[in-house]
Amino acid sequence: MKHLILGNGPAGVVAAETIRKTDPTCSITLVGAEPEPPYSRMAIPYLLEENIDESGTYLRKTEGHFEKLGIELKVGRATGVDPSTKTVQFEDGSTETYDKLLIATGARPILPPIPGGDLPNVHTCWTLDDARHIAALTQKQGAHVVQLGAGFIGCIIMEALSLRGTDLTVVELGDRMVPRMMTTEAGGMIKDWVQKKGINVVTSTKIERIDLTEADTPEPTEEKSFLKSVIEKLTGHEDTPEPAAASVDADEDELTVTLSSGEKIACHAVIISAGVRPNVEFLEGTSIDITDGIHTDDRMETSVPDIFAAGDVVAAPDLFTGKPFFSAIQPNAVDEARAAALNMAGRDARMHGVLPINVLDTLGLISGSFGQSEGVEGGESVELSDPERHRYISLQFDGDVLIGATSIGLTQHVGVIRGLIQGRVALGKWKDVLMKEPLRLSEAYLACAQQPGALAG
Structure with a gap:
């Protein structure tokens, strides 16, 4: 049995190890599109903060880890899949066959069509190569940086840039920070x-264009003009061309960012963090549903037999609605990978639905978004806010079941919120208590979650 895994991020690595643990004799090939060893993108901010070196981003630190497990590593970017022959084509012209295929190709940054977005000092922060360029551009204390995007990933990058000592301006199209994760009040908080x-944040604004800052060229003085004319007459070269300008080193030249407000900002670098989209283009032409990500069943199998998917490339069934949901967060990716791997190896494993969970540390302020944080039609909600202390909580109910929550500065409730939502616990009279006193979550959990069958969902 040959297992082929496309993508060597957390989902791919966990899947490969799970298959090997389940089947000690099968063939496993793990393919990554970058030349580096398998690494975690979530560790890149720590690299920029200089808390770790590049080896600190590697998913497995022990030398020879994959070789000892009999997992073959391959560098390649898939360009096509032929389910009829069970063959994958790669960019370099090579091919690989498979008996079972796992697609864990992840996502990539969205690049808005901004004039000047292809200049050398404009980068995403997604790969180790990106991190190397950003580190070089911001090695000077107080380097001016403009960041586009204040979403979940953007806030993580923002913190790393701030801790590097940059002079940072963050531009966000939404009316608040982390708009897809936070309510209006929470995002404003x-x-x-x-x-x-000390970070400048501009909301409800977009970047219109990015230009290389033009260096000011001093006008020639009258004395210099006279001397030039004398030299031309003496040499007989009145049409002597000006010396060719030295080549521009883009890494040394500042940029000018023009905002939709008309404001112009001079900076050394622009970092783009405008969201991600799944890497599914190489599956076009197959019968796999790739709308908003690869659609799978609860076994993480696609509509094509023997082809599974996991991680940020997937739109897996939502915990509450059962509809395909693109979550792109690591805990879900790992859970999906384990389920897919077990099924590939002949076991029976099920995902009981993806639960959106985002917990964010923004310069010491912990915020979280759980489940259906915007609520559902016909549901009830309660909100408690203390802006001066940066404390906030919002609870969303469907009947007497907690289905979503948003919190800031209330870390003691994170585990309880997840347990109540994921367990779909019937709160009964405790729902009315929480509507009046939303901070009594721990009491509600202890009272309701331990009832027989409370966590059966």
């Missing part, structure tokens, strides 16, 4: 916290 930490 995070913005207030960040600005008090």
Whole structure:
């Protein structure tokens, strides 16, 4: 049995190890599109903060780890899949066959069509190569940086850039920070916290264009013009061309960012963090549903037999609705990978639905978004806010079941919120208690979650 895994991020690595543990004799090939060893993108901010070196981003630190497990590593970028022959084609012209295929190709940054977005000092922060360029551009204390995007990933990058000592301006199209994760008040609260930490945040604004800053060329003085005319007459070269300008080193030249407000900002670098999209283009022409990510069943199998998918490339069934949901967070990726791997190896494993969970540390302020944080039609909600202390909580109910929550500065409730939502616990009279006193979550959990069958969902 040959297992082929496309993608060597956390999902691919966990899947390969799970298959090997389940089947000690099968063939496993793990393919990554980058030349580096398998690494975690989530560790890149720590690299920029200089808390770790590049080896600290590697998913497995022991030398020879994959070789000892009999997992073959291959560098390649898939360009096509032929399910009829069970063959994958790669960019370099090579091919690989498979008996079972796992697609864990992840996602990539969205690049808005901004004029000047292809200049050398404009980068995403997604790969180790990106990190090397950003580190070089911001090695000077106080380097001016403009970052586009204040979403979940953007806030993580923002913190790393701030800790590098950059002079940072963050531009966000939404009306608040982390708009897909936070309510209006919560996102505004995070913005207030960040600005008090010395970061300039501009919301409801976009970048119109990025230009190389033109160096000012001094006008020739009258004395220099006279001397030039004398030299031309003496040499007989009145049409002597000006010396060719020295080649521009883009790494040394500042950029000018023009905002939709008309404001112009001079900077050394622009970092783009405008969201991600799944890497599914190489599957076009197959019968796999790739709408908003690869659609799978609860076994993480696609509509094509023997082809599975896991991680940021997947739109897996949502915990509550059962509809395909693109979550792109590591805990879900790992859970999906384990389920897919067990099924590939002949076991029976099921995902009981993806639960959106995002917990974010923004310069010491912990915020979280869980489940259906915007609520559902016909549901009830309660909100408690303390802006001066940067404390906030919002609870969303469907009947007497907690289905979503948003919190800031209340870390003691994170585990309880997840347990209540994921367990779909019937709160009964405790729902009415929480509507009046939303901070009594721990009491509600202890009272309801331990009832027989409470966590059966």
